[in-house]
Amino acid sequence: MRLPELRASVCQANLELAASGLVTGTFGNVSGIDREAKMFAIKPSGVPYDELTPENMVLVSLESGLPVEGTLRPSSDTPTHLELYRAFPCSGIAHTHSECATTLAQARLPLRCMGTTHADYFRGDVPVTREMTREEVESAYERNTGVVIVETFTSAGISPEEVGAVLVANHGPFTWGKDAHEAVSRSDILELLARMECTVRAMAPDAAPPARYLIDKHFLRKHGSGAYYGQK
Amino acid sequence: MRLPELRASVCQANLELAASGLVTGTFGNVSGIDREAKMFAIKPSGVPYDELTPENMVLVSLESGLPVEGTLRPSSDTPTHLELYRAFPCSGIAHTHSECATTLAQARLPLRCMGTTHADYFRGDVPVTREMTREEVESAYERNTGVVIVETFTSAGISPEEVGAVLVANHGPFTWGKDAHEAVSRSDILELLARMECTVRAMAPDAAPPARYLIDKHFLRKHGSGAYYGQK
Amino acid sequence: MRLPELRASVCQANLELAASGLVTGTFGNVSGIDREAKMFAIKPSGVPYDELTPENMVLVSLESGLPVEGTLRPSSDTPTHLELYRAFPCSGIAHTHSECATTLAQARLPLRCMGTTHADYFRGDVPVTREMTREEVESAYERNTGVVIVETFTSAGISPEEVGAVLVANHGPFTWGKDAHEAVSRSDILELLARMECTVRAMAPDAAPPARYLIDKHFLRKHGSGAYYGQK
Amino acid sequence: MRLPELRASVCQANLELAASGLVTGTFGNVSGIDREAKMFAIKPSGVPYDELTPENMVLVSLESGLPVEGTLRPSSDTPTHLELYRAFPCSGIAHTHSECATTLAQARLPLRCMGTTHADYFRGDVPVTREMTREEVESAYERNTGVVIVETFTSAGISPEEVGAVLVANHGPFTWGKDAHEAVSRSDILELLARMECTVRAMAPDAAPPARYLIDKHFLRKHGSGAYYGQK
Numbered sequence: 001m002r003l004p005e006l007r008a009s010v011c012q013a014n015l016e017l018a019a020s021g022l023v024t025g026t027f028g029n030v031s032g033i034d035r036e037a038k039m040f041a042i043k044p045s046g047v048p049y050d051e052l053t054p055e056n057m058v059l060v061s062l063e064s065g066l067p068v069e070g071t072l073r074p075s076s077d078t079p080t081h082l083e084l085y086r087a088f089p090c091s092g093i094a095h096t097h098s099e100c101a102t103t104l105a106q107a108r109l110p111l112r113c114m115g116t117t118h119a120d121y122f123r124g125d126v127p128v129t130r131e132m133t134r135e136e137v138e139s140a141y142e143r144n145t146g147v148v149i150v151e152t153f154t155s156a157g158i159s160p161e162e163v164g165a166v167l168v169a170n171h172g173p174f175t176w177g178k179d180a181h182e183a184v185s186r187s188d189i190l191e192l193l194a195r196m197e198c199t200v201r202a203m204a205p206d207a208a209p210p211a212r213y214l215i216d217k218h219f220l221r222k223h224g225s226g227a228y229y230g231q232k
Numbered sequence: 233m234r235l236p237e238l239r240a241s242v243c244q245a246n247l248e249l250a251a252s253g254l255v256t257g258t259f260g261n262v263s264g265i266d267r268e269a270k271m272f273a274i275k276p277s278g279v280p281y282d283e284l285t286p287e288n289m290v291l292v293s294l295e296s297g298l299p300v301e302g303t304l305r306p307s308s309d310t311p312t313h314l315e316l317y318r319a320f321p322c323s324g325i326a327h328t329h330s331e332c333a334t335t336l337a338q339a340r341l342p343l344r345c346m347g348t349t350h351a352d353y354f355r356g357d358v359p360v361t362r363e364m365t366r367e368e369v370e371s372a373y374e375r376n377t378g379v380v381i382v383e384t385f386t387s388a389g390i391s392p393e394e395v396g397a398v399l400v401a402n403h404g405p406f407t408w409g410k411d412a413h414e415a416v417s418r419s420d421i422l423e424l425l426a427r428m429e430c431t432v433r434a435m436a437p438d439a440a441p442p443a444r445y446l447i448d449k450h451f452l453r454k455h456g457s458g459a460y461y462g463q464k
Numbered sequence: 465m466r467l468p469e470l471r472a473s474v475c476q477a478n479l480e481l482a483a484s485g486l487v488t489g490t491f492g493n494v495s496g497i498d499r500e501a502k503m504f505a506i507k508p509s510g511v512p513y514d515e516l517t518p519e520n521m522v523l524v525s526l527e528s529g530l531p532v533e534g535t536l537r538p539s540s541d542t543p544t545h546l547e548l549y550r551a552f553p554c555s556g557i558a559h560t561h562s563e564c565a566t567t568l569a570q571a572r573l574p575l576r577c578m579g580t581t582h583a584d585y586f587r588g589d590v591p592v593t594r595e596m597t598r599e600e601v602e603s604a605y606e607r608n609t610g611v612v613i614v615e616t617f618t619s620a621g622i623s624p625e626e627v628g629a630v631l632v633a634n635h636g637p638f639t640w641g642k643d644a645h646e647a648v649s650r651s652d653i654l655e656l657l658a659r660m661e662c663t664v665r666a667m668a669p670d671a672a673p674p675a676r677y678l679i680d681k682h683f684l685r686k687h688g689s690g691a692y693y694g695q696k
Numbered sequence: 697m698r699l700p701e702l703r704a705s706v707c708q709a710n711l712e713l714a715a716s717g718l719v720t721g722t723f724g725n726v727s728g729i730d731r732e733a734k735m736f737a738i739k740p741s742g743v744p745y746d747e748l749t750p751e752n753m754v755l756v757s758l759e760s761g762l763p764v765e766g767t768l769r770p771s772s773d774t775p776t777h778l779e780l781y782r783a784f785p786c787s788g789i790a791h792t793h794s795e796c797a798t799t800l801a802q803a804r805l806p807l808r809c810m811g812t813t814h815a816d817y818f819r820g821d822v823p824v825t826r827e828m829t830r831e832e833v834e835s836a837y838e839r840n841t842g843v844v845i846v847e848t849f850t851s852a853g854i855s856p857e858e859v860g861a862v863l864v865a866n867h868g869p870f871t872w873g874k875d876a877h878e879a880v881s882r883s884d885i886l887e888l889l890a891r892m893e894c895t896v897r898a899m900a901p902d903a904a905p906p907a908r909y910l911i912d913k914h915f916l917r918k919h920g921s922g923a924y925y926g927q928k
Binding site for chain 2: 488489490491508509510511536537540561563564566567569570571572573595596598601602605633634635636662665666669
C-alpha cells in the first residue's frame with residue numbers, strides 16, 4: 001500500500017471507529033502501517049472525528065518514532081502503537097475506551113473465552129496487563145504501555161496472531177490485525193464479547209469455560225489452512 | 233410454497249434477522265424448507281447480509297444434505313439445520329449469536345420461564361444442551377450440534393412444538409417455527425426474554441418461577457384449539 | 465371528551481406506546497374512558513400497531529363490560545382494564561411488558577422508591593401483586609388480574625391517585641392516569657425507574673431508601689395544591 | 697459574553713442536553729453565567745425542550761437570586777445553581793437524572809475513579825453528598841441542596857476545579873465547567889463512567905482502584921501547564 005492509500009485507509013478506519021459507537025468525545029485512535037516504507041499513519045491528537053481527512057493523518061517513522069512531515073501532533077498514544085508495530089506482526093492497530101472492555105480493564109479482569117463467538121475471532125482469553133509501576137507511568141508512559149502489553153504476551157506465551165487484542169489495566173483495550181480496518185472490526189467484536197463477559201461474571205461467577213477443543217475447533221474453522229467458513 | 237417463493241422468503245427472513253440487531257458481522261443464518269420438495273434454502277456461508285439476494289440462497293436436499301445447485305457454499309451450520317428438519321416438525325430455523333441468549337449459553341444456563349411474556353411464546357424453560365465431547369466436536373461437529381439439540385429435547389421430554397428454541401452450550405441459540413419468518417421473530421423474543429433472565433439472575437438469584445398453571449394459561453391463551461388471543 | 469375524540473386519543477396513545485420502544489410484537493395495550501358516557505375505548509386484540517386507526521379501537525361498556533359495536537375483539541386484557549376503571553379514579557390505563565418493569569415483576573419484587581426521580585411521579589413504592597391462585601387463573605383470569613391489583617392497593621392502604629402503577633407478579637406493569645396519554649408517559653418513566661432499581665439491586669442490595677420527607681417533598685413539589693414546579 | 701450571547705449559548709446547551717439522551721421528560725436543566733454582569737441564564741421550569749428559545753431562558757441575578765426580567769419562572773433547581781455559582785469558580789452548570797449516575801446516587805455510592813477514562817476528566821472520585829436532614833428538605837430545599845454540595849467538597853478537601861461533578865444522594869448528578877457546554881459534555885462523560893462503575897460494582901465488588909500516580913498522570917496529561925494532549 002502506498003502512502004496516499006495508507007492515509008486514506010487509516011482515515012477511513014478512524015471514521016469507522018467513530019461510527020461504531022465505541023468512542024465518546026475524542027477518545028480512541030487507529031493506525032495502519034506500510035511495512036516496506038517503515039512508516040505508519042495515525043490519527044492526530046485531540047482532533048474531533050468529524051474533522052479527520054486523509055491529509056491530516058500523521059505519518060510516523062517506524063525507526064525513529066517521530067512524525068516525518070506536517071505540523072499536527074500524532075495521537076498521544078503513538079509510542080504505544082510504535083512498540084506494538086515493533087514487536088507484533090500486525091499492520092493495523094485500534095485503541096478505544098469502549099464501555100465494557102474498559103469496564104473489565106478497570107476491574108483488572110481478562111476477557112475469558114467463554115464460547116464460540118469469542119473463539120471465532122480470538123483463540124483463547126484476551127489478557128489484562130499487570131499494573132504499571134510509578135517509574136513506568138512517570139517517564140515514557142505511553143511507550144511503557146506498549147512494553148507492558150508485549151511483556152504480557154511474551155511472559156504468558158500468547159501468540160499475538162491468535163489473540164489480536166489486550167486489555168490495559170485500568171485503561172482500556174487495544175486490538176490489532178492485518179490492517180486498520182481489521183483492527184477496528186476486532187474492537188467492535190471485542191466490545192460484544194466484553195458485554196457478555198460482564199454479564200456472565202455478574203450473574204454466574206462460577207461458570208466454567210468451554211473445553212479447549214471447542215475453542216480450537218471454532219478458531220480453526222475460520223483461520224489457517226484448514227478453514228472451511230465462508231466462500232473459497 | 234414453490235422454490236422461487238422459498239428462496240425469496242428465506243432471503244427476506246435473513247434480512248429481517250440483520251435488521252433486528254441480533255447479529256454482529258456475518259454471524260447468524262436462517263433457513264426455510266419446502267417439505268413436499270424435500271428441499272431447504274439457507275444463507276450462503278460468510279456472505280455479508282447486504283449482499284444477500286433470493287438467487288444466492290443455497291438450496292439443500294433434505295435427503296442427501298448436499299447443495300442441489302449453484303456454486304456458493306451453504307452456511308457452515310447447514311448440517312445442524314438438516315438434523316433439526318429431520319427430527320422436528322418445523323419449517324423454518326434461525327441461528328444467532330444474540331447477546332443475552334448467547335450469554336446464558338456461555339454460562340450453560342437454561343432460559344427459565346419466569347413469566348407470561350415467556351409463556352406467551354414458549355411453554356416452559358428453553359433448555360441448554362450438554363457439553364459436546366471431543367469426538368463430537370472433532371468429527372462432524374455441525375451435524376453433532378443438531379444431534380445433541382434433538383437429544384436434549386428427547387431426553388427431557390420437551391415438545392419442540394411447544395418450545396421452539398434451544399441454547400447450545402457455549403455457543404448460542406437456535407429457534408424454529410412454521411416458517412423462516414416465525415423462526416426469526418422467535419429469535420427476537422428469545423433475546424428479550426434472555427435479557428430479562430440475565431437481570432433476574434444477577435439481582436435475585438433465588439427468585440421462584442411462576443406456577444405451572446399460569447404458564448399453561450398464557451401459552452394456551454395464544455396457541456391451540458382453545459386460543460382466544462387476537463382476532464378469529 | 466366525546467366518543468370520536470376518545471377513539472382518536474386512545475389510538476394516538478397506543479401509537480405513542482409503540483413509538484416508546486416499550487413493546488415487542490403485539491404486546492401492550494392502552495385504553496381511555498369517557499366517564500359520562502360510561503364507555504371506554506381500547507386496542508383491538510392482536511392487531512399490529514401499524515394497523516391501528518381511531519375506527520378500529522373497540523368501545524366497551526363500563527357497565528356490561530361488553531363491546532358495544534363493531535366486529536373486532538377488544539384486547540384480551542379488557543376485563544383487567546374494566547376492574548381498574550370500576551375501582552380507581554383514573555381515566556386512562558396502559559399495559560406493557562417493558563423489559564425492566566417486567567423483570568422486577570418476574571422476580572416478584574416491588575419497584576422501591578429510591579430517589580427523587582421516582583418521587584416526582586409516584587409517592588412511594590410501586591407494589592407487586594401476590595401470586596394468583598389456580599382458581600383465579602383458570603376462571604376469569606383477566607378479570608381476576610384486575611381484582612388482585614385492586615386488592616393490593618386496598619390491603620396495603622396505597623392510594624391509586626398517588627401511585628399510578630403496579631407490577632403484576634410474573635407478568636408485567638399496568639399504569640394509569642388522568643387520560644390515556646398520561647398512562648403511557650407513566651409507563652415510560654416506570655421503565656426508567658425499573659432499570660435503575662434492577663441495577664441498584666444487582667450492585668448494592670443493601671442500599672437504604674431515602675427518608676419519607678424527601679419523597680413527600682418531591683411528590684408535593686409537582687402535585688397538589690402546594691405544587692411549585694413548572695409554570696403557573 | 698454579553699447577555700444575548702449568554703441566552704443563546706445556554707439555550708443551545710439545554711438543547712445539547714436533550715439531544716444527548718440523558719434526560720427523560722422535562723428532567724434536567726443547564727445554566728451559564730456572565731460573571732461581569734453578575735447574572736446567569738437558566739432553563740425555565742417545566743417547559744418542554746422543544747419549546748426552548750434564547751428568549752425564554754430566564755435571567756437570574758447572582759446577588760439577589762431573583763429573576764431580573766420576563767414572566768417565566770426559572771427552573772425549580774435555580775437556588776442550587778445559585779449556591780454553586782457563589783461557591784465554585786465555574787461558569788456553567790448542568791443537572792440531569794441520567795440513568796446510571798442517578799442509580800449510583802440512589803444507592804448513595806460515589807463514582808470511584810477506576811481508570812484513565814475517568815482521570816482524563818476528573819482527578820479522583822466524584823463524591824456523593826450526605827443525606828439531607830428533615831429541616832434542610834422542608835425549608836429552602838433547593839438552596840440547601842447547593843449548600844450540602846459545597847459542604848461535601850469543602851469537608852473532604854476536594855477541588856471543584858479538579859472534580860467538576862457531584863452525585864446528590866437519592867437525587868442525581870450536577871456537573872460544572874468553564875461554560876454551559878462544558879457542563880453538558882461532562883454530564884455525558886459522567887454517565888459513561890457511571891455505567892462502567894455500576895457494572896464493576898455488580899461483577900467485581902472488590903476491585904481495587906488504580907494507583908494515584910496513574911490518575912494524576914492522565915489528568916495532568918490533559919489539564920494544566922504540563923498538558924500534552926491535543927494540538928497546541
